[in-house]
Amino acid sequence: MKITAIRLTRMILPLDPPFNASWDPEPRTSFAATLVTVETDAGVVGYGSGDTMDGFEAYEHLFIGTDPMQIINQVRRIETINFHGGRYWPLEAALWDIIGQVAGLPVSVLFGGARDRLPVYASSGELQGPEQRAQSVLAAKELGFKAVKIRIARDRLAEGIASVRAAREAVGPDFDLMVDLNQMWRMSGDIDAALPLAKVQRVAAQLRELDVLWLEEPLPQVDVTGAQRVRAQTGIQIAGGEMVRSLSEMMALIEADAFDVYQPDVALAVGMYRARLVAESANLRHRLFTPHTWSNGLGLLANLHVAAGVDAGPYLEYPFDPPGWTPERRDFFMEPLRIDADGTLAVPDAPGLGVQIDWDAVKAYTV
Numbered sequence: 001m002k003i004t005a006i007r008l009t010r011m012i013l014p015l016d017p018p019f020n021a022s023w024d025p026e027p028r029t030s031f032a033a034t035l036v037t038v039e040t041d042a043g044v045v046g047y048g049s050g051d052t053m054d055g056f057e058a059y060e061h062l063f064i065g066t067d068p069m070q071i072i073n074q075v076r077r078i079e080t081i082n083f084h085g086g087r088y089w090p091l092e093a094a095l096w097d098i099i100g101q102v103a104g105l106p107v108s109v110l111f112g113g114a115r116d117r118l119p120v121y122a123s124s125g126e127l128q129g130p131e132q133r134a135q136s137v138l139a140a141k142e143l144g145f146k147a148v149k150i151r152i153a154r155d156r157l158a159e160g161i162a163s164v165r166a167a168r169e170a171v172g173p174d175f176d177l178m179v180d181l182n183q184m185w186r187m188s189g190d191i192d193a194a195l196p197l198a199k200v201q202r203v204a205a206q207l208r209e210l211d212v213l214w215l216e217e218p219l220p221q222v223d224v225t226g227a228q229r230v231r232a233q234t235g236i237q238i239a240g241g242e243m244v245r246s247l248s249e250m251m252a253l254i255e256a257d258a259f260d261v262y263q264p265d266v267a268l269a270v271g272m273y274r275a276r277l278v279a280e281s282a283n284l285r286h287r288l289f290t291p292h293t294w295s296n297g298l299g300l301l302a303n304l305h306v307a308a309g310v311d312a313g314p315y316l317e318y319p320f321d322p323p324g325w326t327p328e329r330r331d332f333f334m335e336p337l338r339i340d341a342d343g344t345l346a347v348p349d350a351p352g353l354g355v356q357i358d359w360d361a362v363k364a365y366t367v
Helices: 056-062 071-084 089-103 130-143 157-171 197-209 224-234 247-255 271-284 297-310 359-365
Strands: 003-019 028-040 045-048 117-123 147-151 176-180 214-216 237-240 316-319 344-346
Touching: 003 056, 003 359, 028 089, 045 089, 045 297, 056 071, 071 089, 071 271, 089 271, 089 297, 117 130, 117 297, 130 147, 130 157, 147 157, 157 176, 157 197, 197 214, 197 224, 224 237, 247 271, 271 297, 297 316
Parallel strands: 117 147, 117 316, 147 176, 176 214, 214 237
Antiparallel strands: 003 028, 028 045, 117 344
């Protein structure tokens, strides 16, 4: 089998109301997504998404005529490009979609088949005051979620901690809350200084008193010693690694015991094949693996298959923060992925990734 074509379909979904992402200085009035379609001479077609794939056209020739089933060689090709260009892991997802279809199995089974569904946590994206955030966490609990992650901003710490406190008071002790400081990587143009270690330690101590399950990305990636000190001095679990660029960087973090929870996104960080090694390495050290999933429904689906295959946990991230961010918005070009009443997300049992593309939506939003 050979790859005969790789097609990139770029789409823009207008957002009304806008989405006030906590990591973005301007409210988002639109959401971009790129659908990767890989065609083969055997008629098997695979789909992937999760990043913009900007600039990939210059490297497309490296894959045309190659065997999609030789996944390690395809991963190595993508890694060589990542050094010079963008993150093209959505292509790997499309290749796994093909491999699963050829094998007649869901991709999760190819990754180990440990689970057919996973508990998920509602991952918020907007900055909200205490009353509004408490109401949103209660609403998530009523839908079946057993956990919510709250993002707080380094320039609005008092409000952020107050929102976490209000959420804890609203849902009580038998509900997991996580907090994300988003300090490990930066949006383009963000040159403001990260919070100093002493201030992060004070924040972590307050969050530990609120029984926060983990504190995500409290410090820049290079400050491994700082992350270890925060954990040692407060007892709070530390999570990170969602956008680590290479496998070698991720393995160095694991070897240094930087975190308690490792979160590489298979669509944005190390890809699917390499994420399995990350999961196994973390588990061997009695640490957790649960990937970041903040892209779109197809990116979430790729992460779900890997996470279910390797028995990730305790939860999988599920982007959800209505009214600004809903399954319909997140998954606008495909059948939305919805949780069941028990707070779990089922893995599609169809061969491959099991994605159902909404071609009418693709046509409507293509730019």
